[in-house]
Amino acid sequence: MKIEKRRRLEAAGWRVGEARDFLELTPGEAEFVEIKLALARRVRELREEKEWSQAEFARLVGSSQSRVAKMEAADPTVSVDLLVRSLLAAGANRRELGRIVGSTRR
């Protein structure tokens, strides 16, 4: 299935390299994946800065430990909405989100 394949690429991108390196993604789709990866990285960073466990973070943002693990792994079942809402709930603001979304740096 096509969607499944994309999901595997997406998940693999976290470990292996730049998402855009994988075929069958339009530039827009590749950028979308990279945005998700950037948000996921920031979730982990922010949580570790504050020295929260995933369970604590989950409680804070109204989610569950397993879903936080999936957020940080940029699991395909995690939406940008959830990442953004979680970051906001954890104290990030619009400006910071803008930096995360917009910065090409890694």
Added chain:
Amino acid sequence: MKIEKRRRLEAAGWRVGEARDFLELTPGEAEFVEIKLALARRVRELREEKEWSQAEFARLVGSSQSRVAKMEAADPTVSVDLLVRSLLAAGANRRELGRIVGSTRR
């Protein structure tokens, strides 16, 4: 229902004023709504810049006219994912998305 109420506030925010002015939204939730509104505005702007009808825009991004109308209206059933994916498909890039997300200006 709580979610329904929030949805009404959210929809009303588009017409009436700043989302944060409505009660029962945490700061994070209010910022989330404002991000959605900013993305929705940009969809309309971008589409009108290019002089596309909603139907044309829908075809371009792989959606439908009615859903594009809902995107531009920041309808509660429209996710940030959809807005971001549509903007990317319509030619926006990460940097521009970052500006949209991060800018407090209206």
Added chain:
DNA sequence: TGCGAATATGTCCGTTCCGACATATGTTTG
């Protein structure tokens, strides 16, 4: 005013996403 195009609104139903739970794997500390 009336007609056609564009946009808005409501609904349907299949797909995706989410919190929760169970459980596995990994890490720290006594």
Added chain:
DNA sequence: CAAACATATGTCGGAACGGACATATTCGCA
């Protein structure tokens, strides 16, 4: 080592979201 804690992975039932369609409303223009 072993217990306690943290993180990862898989699954499930219900909620949210999406494209599509029908239809209403608004808009432009002759």
